[in-house]
Amino acid sequence: MMTMTCMECVEKLQPFLDRELSNGERVEVERHLAVCGHCADSFRFEAGILHVVGRCGRTTFASEEFKARIRVVVQTAIADPK
Numbered sequence: 001m002m003t004m005t006c007m008e009c010v011e012k013l014q015p016f017l018d019r020e021l022s023n024g025e026r027v028e029v030e031r032h033l034a035v036c037g038h039c040a041d042s043f044r045f046e047a048g049i050l051h052v053v054g055r056c057g058r059t060t061f062a063s064e065e066f067k068a069r070i071r072v073v074v075q076t077a078i079a080d081p082k
């Protein structure tokens, strides 16, 4: 079974962390994170931010801007693998 692409995974990180995904989607994200270091890094980064933000209660916290930033990080990582 194909895992999702990195872009699909990044799009789903936030709803994943917000527990807004279906069980099937969540499994797909977890499967991708298990095999993709780039997205796993993004996930840890985003989870860390949400952990901090979560202390102040639920907030949108510039989510579009934030997603755009993550997208750039992932695209850069894909274009220039270490």
Ligand SMILES: [Zn+2]
Residues within 6 Å of the ligand: 005, 006, 007, 009, 032, 036, 037, 038, 039, 040
């Ligand atoms: Zn990925």
